[in-house]
Each structure stands twice: as C-alpha cells, then as structure tokens.
Amino acid sequence: MGFLFVKSTLSKNPQKIFEQEQKHNLPSVGERIRKMCEELGPTFVKLGQILSTRTDIVTENVAKQLQKLQDSVAPFSYEEALGVIETELGDTVDKLFAQFDPVPLASASVSQVYRAKLYSGADVVVKVQRPNIRESIDVDLGILEKLARLVDKYSKYGQLYDFSGMVAEFRRVMEQETDFTKEGENTDYFRESVANQKDIRVPRIKWVYTTPKVLTMDYVNGVKINDIAALTAENADTSQIAYTFTDSLITQILENGVFHADPHPGNVLIVDGKIVEFIDLGMVGSINSRFRRQLNDLVLGIASRNTLKIAQSISEMDTADSDVNMDAFERSLDELLDEYLYVPLGEVKIAKVFTSVFTLAAKYKMKIPREFTLVAKCLGTAQGVVEELDPSINILEIAEKTVRNLLKNRYKTEEFKNEVQTYALDWIDFMKGIPSSLVTFMHKLKKNDYSLELKVKDMERMEKNIERMFNRISFAVVLLAVCIVMAGVIISAGYSNMGKNDPTIYSLSTFAIVVGLLISIVIVLGLVISMVKSGKKRK
DSSP: OHHHHHHHHHOSOTHHHHHHHHHTTOOOHHHHHHHHHHHHOHHHHHHHHHHTTOTTTSOHHHHHHHTTOOOOOOOOOHHHHHHHHHHHHSSOHHHHOSEEOSSOSEEOSSEEEEEEEOTTSOEEEEEEEOTTHHHHHHHHHHHHHHHHHHHHHHOHHHHHHOHHHHHHHHHHHHHHHTOHHHHHHHHHHHHHHTTTSTTEEOOOBOGGGOOSSEEEEEOOOOEETTOHHHHHHTTOOHHHHHHHHHHHHHHIIIIISEEESOOOGGGEEEETTTEEEEOOOSSEEEOOHHHHHHHHHHHHHHHTTOHHHHHHHHHHHOTTOOOOOHHHHHHHHHHHHHHHHTSOGGGOOHHHHHHHHHHHHHHTTOOOOHHHHHHHHHHHHHHHHHHHHOTTOOHHHHHHHHHHHHHHHHTTSHHHHHHHHHHHHHHHHHHHHHHHHHHHHHHHHHTTOOOOOOOOTTHHHHHHHHHHHHHHHHHHHHHHHHHHHHHHHHHHHHHHHHTTTOHHHHHHHHHHHHHHHHHHHHHHHHHHHHHHHHHHHHO
C-alpha cells in the first residue's frame, strides 16, 4: 500500500493514480488491499472478509476483491501441533488416538486440521490452534482500536459508522474464533436448530478431546458443495442440492433465528450425493423474534416492490431511533428499487438488494443491527454457491415462499398464543384500572384539585424568539428615549452658546448636557446587562 500512500501525498490529483493503474494494467486498489490483509495475517483477513459485505464503507470493486480472501496459509510444523495437543489434553498423542495422520488436511489462519481415529474406532478430525495466535490477534486488535478512536474523534465518518463499536464487536467475534469450546457450543446449538430439516446434517463434537485450543469432531467424508466435477461423477442432482442448501439457510434465518454466518464452499460438504453437511461453526448468527419479524416484512416488501413496507421495516430496525424524514427516505427507496421494478422476481438478487438498502439507510444516519450485516454476508456467499450449482434457483423466491408459509402458520404457533395471552392480560389489567382512575379524576374535579398541563412543541425556541422580539422593541424604545434626551442636550447646548454672557443660563445648560448623557448611558447599559442576564438564565 506504500505506493498509493506516497503517490497520494505527492500528487495534487490522487484520482489520476487510480486511472494510471488501470491504464497500465497494474494491480487495482482492491487487489492491493486484499494482498495487504493477507500479508498482515489472520486478524486482517477476517476483517477484510467482514468489510467485503459493507459496500456502504468500501467501494464495490474493493468489496469484490475482499470476497476473495481465503484463510489458507502456510502450515505450521507437526511438532508444534503435537505440543499444543499434548499440553491441552494432558497426554501423548499415541495414548489419546489410535491413529493420527501427521499431514494436515487443511491449514487456515487461526488453526490447522488433522485426521485421526479414536480407540473406539470413530473417525475424527482434530482442529489445532496455531501457537501464540491469541497474542498476535490481541496486538492487531489493539492497533485497530486506536485507529478506530482516531477516526471516530477526528473524522466525519466516525459519527456515521461508529468504528469503535465495530472493532469492539470484531474483538468479540475473534475471541469466539480463538476459543474452540465456543465453536463446539455453537455446533451443538446449531445442530438442534436444524434437527427437523430434511437432508441437513451437522457433525458431533467429541467433548472429551476438546479444549479452548483443540477441537475434535466427527470426520465428514464428503465433497465441497461447489466441486461440480465430483458431484457430477456421483450422479448427484446439483439442482436439488442447491434448493436444499438455500431452503435450509432461509429457514435458519427467518424461522429458527440461528444460522451459519459463513457458508462458503469450504464449510459446506455434500455427503452421499444429496445430504448437505454444515461444518466449521466458528461464526454463528443469532436473531431474536422481533428482528426476524422485521426481516420477514423486509423480504415481503422487496418481493412485492412495496416501498412503504420496506421503509417501515427498516425504520423499526434503526437502533439509533434517528429522526429521519420518512417521505424523503421513501423517495430514495423508490429510486433505488427502480432498477428492480421491471426485472423478473427470479432474477433479483436478495443479497444485492439487502446491501443497497443497508447503504441507503447509512446515508440517512440510521444504524441497523450488526445481525443485518451477517445476514447479508450469509446470503451473498450463498448466492455465489447456488449460481454455480443451478443459476435458475433464486434465493428471493424461496425466501418469499418461506415468509408466506410462516405467516400462514404463525397463528398456530405457541409463540403467537403466548403473545395473545400477554396482550389479553395487559388489556384486562388496563380495564381493571379504568374505574378507579375515573373515580380519582372525579374527586379531583370536585375539589378543584386538578391541573391541566399543556406542552407546545418547540416551546423553548418560541419563548426565545418572543424574548428576542421584546428585547428589540425595548431597545428601540430606549434608543428613541436617548434620541429625545440628546435632542434636549443639543437644544441646551444652543442655549448655552447664546447665554455665554449669562453665567446662570450657561451653568444650567452644561448641567443639562451632563445629566442627559449620563441618563442615556445608564439606560443603555442597564438594558444590555438585563439582556445578557436573561440569555444566561435561558442557557
């Protein structure tokens, strides 16, 4: 990135740098940022992956490059892996496992994965954390926190995006990624949530062989979901796989409220040509019922091109409760949705619409929950996978179908019954309180012990305007009085010139001039002091 910083500093027109790079076929800014993240290590790789969904912060070209970031890095030695395993599990590898393959299956920025066999005969994979990775991540996060504070304090973008809050959330995510017991808990929690979904599986955790730095789970003998050649060789129905995968994710998000937040091809395997198995549950999204309803409304609004419904759902999501001009926001939404208006529903990409809406909300200084970003990232990743399997399958169509089924079945759910019961109890309590409130009110009226307080919107501003008006009137009256006094002084001065030979007239005229000037000064000073004091009291 040094090339760009130096040239940006020296050049009077930084835009020419980017044009020159394109002209001479040099690496683009997005490519340079991606390579920079890869060189800086796991923290910045993860940060780049998250930023790839935030086109309200980075440009679309940069986002596309950041989406290419991979966790694959050079492996660490087998001896180092043994040291971590034996320290964490408290015994030698030979005593812990019947077999242990020294060649890693995969090497990522945070961990390395090995294949092994337990003495019970079960095939497992053992995920081993890189030595000293936590210390490295802590240093990186400390740097990011300082940078975020500077941007928040001295940049206009800080007020809009709250970078310190983002880094705090990023720290939480990274702490979860480096604590494998959290991933194990996520895996168990996620497995329970998808238990009723057909052809969906999740590996089981071997808790006896799991610690914060070592994770052991069932070995999954499958192929990557985007390995079309391998799937074709197995005579797998790629269209059905695409539908099962998409339907599962939509159900996870809109119905269960627990979803795989990073379903890239490396984290999704196909077993026996049809079963979709989600692995690597380091990042799991969780959505409460209120936010799910808002998402459902948003999906229905997008599917039906209903701008009002979209605007209302986004307004309800706004955690900052911003004072937004809804008419202007709806007009902007209309302009945004124009490009989708004449496009068949099957060709509309929900992830792209979500990202566009998110960007627009940011322009109106609305703060959308971070879960929305995770949902957009999840659907964006899924869209790329589905397009490889079967381009005819559209996520928005499946999402709309899921939402409509949810609305039909909502009145049969236990949750809806509990809501109705709660509302009914609230109304009963309210109705019970009405008679006693009316009796109290009538007694107060009878005793004249009742006061009505009225509040006018912007009353304080109105009072200030009225006070300012009266001050101006008072000042004008005082100036008029001063003018009259000065007129008297001028007349007296004329008489004094006429009566220089008469000492009595001269003395009276001089006295009148002095007294007039003093009165004028006292009146003006008194009014100014009164106005200043009044202003201070208002503050």
